[in-house]
Amino acid sequence: MKMFEQEKIPLAVVGATGLVGQKAIAMIDHHPEFYVAEIAASDQRAGQTFEESVCWREPGDIPKSVCTLKLKPIKEVNNRYVISALPASVAQEVEPALASQGSFVFTNASAFRMHQDVPILIPEINIDHLSLLERQKTPGKIITNSNCMVAFIALALEPLMELGAIEHVSVVTMQAISGAGYPSIDSIDIMGNIIPHIAGEEEKIITETLKILGTQTQPASFGITVHVHRVPILHGHTVALHIHFASSVNMHDINDIYLSRNQSWPGLYRLYHEVARPQPARDIGPYDQSVHIGRIKQGARDNIIGLIAMGNNLARGAAGASVRNMEATLQYNSSRENRV
Ligand code: NAP
Numbered sequence: 001m002k003m004f005e006q007e008k009i010p011l012a013v014v015g016a017t018g019l020v021g022q023k024a025i026a027m028i029d030h031h032p033e034f035y036v037a038e039i040a041a042s043d044q045r046a047g048q049t050f051e052e053s054v055c056w057r058e059p060g061d062i063p064k065s066v067c068t069l070k071l072k073p074i075k076e077v078n079n080r081y082v083i084s085a086l087p088a089s090v091a092q093e094v095e096p097a098l099a100s101q102g103s104f105v106f107t108n109a110s111a112f113r114m115h116q117d118v119p120i121l122i123p124e125i126n127i128d129h130l131s132l133l134e135r136q137k138t139p140g141k142i143i144t145n146s147n148c149m150v151a152f153i154a155l156a157l158e159p160l161m162e163l164g165a166i167e168h169v170s171v172v173t174m175q176a177i178s179g180a181g182y183p184s185i186d187s188i189d190i191m192g193n194i195i196p197h198i199a200g201e202e203e204k205i206i207t208e209t210l211k212i213l214g215t216q217t218q219p220a221s222f223g224i225t226v227h228v229h230r231v232p233i234l235h236g237h238t239v240a241l242h243i244h245f246a247s248s249v250n251m252h253d254i255n256d257i258y259l260s261r262n263q264s265w266p267g268l269y270r271l272y273h274e275v276a277r278p279q280p281a282r283d284i285g286p287y288d289q290s291v292h293i294g295r296i297k298q299g300a301r302d303n304i305i306g307l308i309a310m311g312n313n314l315a316r317g318a319a320g321a322s323v324r325n326m327e328a329t330l331q332y333n334s335s336r337e338n339r340v
Pocket residue numbers: 014015016017018019020021040041042043045074084085086087088090108109110146147148178179180181182183313314317318
C-alpha cells in the first residue's frame with residue numbers, strides 16, 4: 001500500500017553528497033515507509049541546496065523532494081533514523097554523538113564494525129545479531145553494514161555452511177572504482193590497469209566475514225586467505241572463492257541451497273549457468289540487491305568448491321544494505337515494543 005509522504009518515517013542522510021549518500025537518496029525516493037527529511041555533508045556546504053552542491057552520479061534526475069533541501073552541518077541533524085555515509089575518520093566522532101542524542105545510525109563506515117556491542121548486520125544471515133543493540137547504553141544505537149566486498153562474500157558463503165564445516169576460504173577480489181568514493185582514484189592510475197592492493201581491505205574481509213558468520217559473541221573460526229584488486233570498471237565487485245570443507249561435499253546440492261533461500265528473500269540469489277557470467281556490465285542494475293553467482297565447480301579434491309560471486313557495491317554493498325538494516329531494525333523495535 002502506498003503511503004502519503006506525511007505518513008512515512010522521516011530520516012536523515014549524512015554524507016549525502018558522496019556516492020553512497022546519493023545512492024541512499026535515490027533508493028529512498030520510492031521507499032514505501034521512509035522519506036529523506038534532512039541531509040548533511042561537510043560543514044563548508046552547510047546552507048547550500050542539495051542540487052547546487054552535489055555532483056549527481058545516479059541515473060536520472062535528483063529526486064524532486066531532495067533537490068531543494070538544504071545541507072545542514074551534522075551537529076544539527078536530529079532525526080531518529082540516520083543513514084551515515086561518512087568517511088570512517090569522521091564517523092568515529094559523529095556517530096556516537098548521534099546515538100547519544102537518540103538516533104538509530106545505519107552506517108556504511110567501518111569505524112565501529114568490529115566493536116563488540118555493534119552488529120555488522122546482514123538481515124538474511126544474522127538477524128539475531130540485532131540483540132547486541134541491547135548492550136549499547138545510548139538511547140540511540142549504531143548498526144553497521146559490512147564492507148561492500150564482504151557483503152557478497154558472506155552472502156555467498158553462509159548458505160554453503162549447510163554442506164558441512166568450512167576449514168578455509170581462498171578469496172580473490174576484483175573491485176570497481178566506485179568502491180573508493182567520488183572523486184576517487186585518478187584515471188591515470190586505473191585506466192588499462194589493475195592495482196593489487198586496497199588499503200585495509202584484506203584485513204576487513206577476514207575480520208568482518210568471520211564476525212558476520214559467527215555468533216553474537218564468537219566469530220566463525222575458519223581460515224581466510226585474501227588478495228584484493230582494484231579493476232577499471234565503474235560499478236560491481238566480483239570475487240572468486242575457493243571453499244575448502246572439512247570433508248567431501250556434494251556440489252549438486254548447491255544450486256538448490258541458494259534457490260531455497262530465495263523463498264524467504266525473493267531475488268536474493270541469481271544463479272548463472274552460462275560459462276561467461278555473471279558480468280558486472282551485463283548483469284547488475286542500478287538498485288540491484290541480488291548476489292549474482294556463477295562458475296560453480298568442484299575443486300581439485302571433492303572437499304573443495306569454487307565459484308564466482310558478484311554484485312552492485314553501492315546498491316547492495318552499501319546504501320541498500322543500510323536500507324535493509326533500517327527495515328529490519330524497525331521490525332525488531334516494534335516486536336520488542338509489542339512484547340513489553
Ligand atoms: P565519498 O563519495 O567520498 O563521500 C563522502 C561523504 O562524506 C560526502 O558526502 C562528504 O561530504 C562527506 N564528508 C567528508 N568529510 C566530512 C566531514 N569532515 N564532515 C562531514 N561530512 C564529510 O565516499 P562514499 O564512497 O560515498 O563512502 C562513504 C562511506 O561508505 C565510507 O565510509 C566508505 O568507506 C563506505 N562504503 C563505501 C562503499 C562504496 O562502494 N563506495 C561501500 C561500502 C561502504 P562533502 O561532499 O561535503 O565532502
